[in-house]
Amino acid sequence: MNVAKCKRCGRLFQKYSSHPVCPECAKKEEEEFLQVKAFIAEHPEENVESISRGTGVERHLIVRFM
Numbered sequence: 001m002n003v004a005k006c007k008r009c010g011r012l013f014q015k016y017s018s019h020p021v022c023p024e025c026a027k028k029e030e031e032e033f034l035q036v037k038a039f040i041a042e043h044p045e046e047n048v049e050s051i052s053r054g055t056g057v058e059r060h061l062i063v064r065f066m
């Protein structure tokens with residue numbers, strides 16, 4: 001069995017793919033991704049810094065989403 005440590009919460013989880021986070025965090029990231037997407041759609045001129053402030057999503061995640 002392939003077990004990995006979640007990059008977000010540090011919990012051990014069963015690794016199915018190359019995804020670095022556990023299924024729970026993956027769900028959260030999915031929600032944050034949609035949030036960021038919606039924010040960018042409304043504010044196309046904003047940079048990562050303001051997107052982070054506007055959505056509460058961490059900057060490194062936003063960079064990954066992009």
Ligand SMILES: [Zn+2]
Nearest residue numbers: 006009022025
């Ligand atoms: Zn996790």
